[in-house]
Amino acid sequence: MSKALKIPFVDVSESLLINSALVVQVPTKADDAIPPYTLATAHQAGWIWDIALTNRRGVGFVYSDNHMTDEQAHEKLDRYLGDSKQDLTYRKIPMRVGYRKKFWHKNCVALGLAQGFLEPLEATSILLTDFSAKFLTLRFPSSTTQLEQLEERFNHAMGYAWERVIDFIKLHYCISDRTDSAFWIANKNQDTISTSLKEKLNLWKEFTPVRDDFFSQFEVFYLENFLFVLYGMNYNTKASNSPDKEQAHCLARLKQRAEIDHYLINKLPDHRALLNKIKQYGLQSI
Structure with a gap:
């Protein structure tokens, strides 16, 4: 390319x-x-x-x-x-971080590292490769007359996907509370954050994140992925006012989840023991 x-x-x-x-x-x-x-x-x-x-x-x-x-x-x-x-x-x-301006040109389509490269946070390269390959198979041309339209659709979808993945990676850095080095301070610089990510973060200061905050089917990372990072890094979003009954239900579910986790931690083998057994006996057929 x-x-x-x-x-x-x-x-x-x-x-x-x-x-x-x-x-x-x-x-x-x-x-x-x-x-x-x-x-x-x-x-x-x-x-x-x-x-x-x-x-x-x-x-x-x-x-x-x-x-x-x-x-x-x-x-x-x-x-x-x-x-x-x-x-x-x-x-x-x-690392040369970025992507091609076009991913499909004439009769040539870029997949994997031919599209671009991002740091290996959250297995982004694998996700984008799988996403691109699936999109291509669903709209694979059967004649040369289809090439121009399909090329335009593919480039639009992949460009959007890459930009949103970049937003998600940047999220890990820009909401960090670290200020102990120039690197982490630079990552908070508003000029390094895209307009789309800034809009989401500003929105979530006033509202609880919801699925409707993600407009496109071409998002590679959705609400749940963002919630793991936001709340895992103690980013304060606006809490919704849930009825007492709903809050009680959620607390009961969390308690139940903690009890299940405690039970499994004490019952399941450690990871090496499990892998050794799989190597020795194989996996059970389904």
Whole structure:
């Protein structure tokens, strides 16, 4: 798309400040615990992903090289890994953050990384690839006369989807209460936040977020995804005035959920034990 078709690249680095990553595979011992989730740890100029598998951990130190030198990043990753770092070699991945101005041009369609790249927060690349492939299969041309119309529809839908995903990633940064470094302060700068995201955040200061705040079927992240981030980061939205009966019902449901969680935590095997049993016996057929 870039070299042959000369489709320009839309750079979004003024909004998403992350542009570098150090990645490494860390060997683990056979009895090391395996968390059943990805660990994400914020640092002064970005964040760290830590994904545990049965025999290794995939660790990535993501940062803005405008706010941290490569040497500082190496030192901080060393400190994070501690004794686990051994004689490991880190690989640096520069990130050009953004997307193509067009995703379909003439008889060429871009999917996956050919469309663009965003930091690997919330598995955005996988979601956008799946979203694009599904959209393409539902409107795949059967003749050349359809190309122009389908190209326009595809580009409009994918452009909207990419812009909304960028909003969702930016949300993680711009509502943070961290003010301990230039990176986090810069992420709160209103000039780095899109108009659409600012409108939502301003709306939610006065109202409780609802599904109708998301207008398009081409949203990749919906209400529930935003609620996890908003309330997980203690963003104060306007609470709705629910009747006492409804509040009592919600509190009862939360209590029931907590009791179920407590029961399951004490009954279910840990993640490594479960994976070992699956490896030994397989999964039950449905």
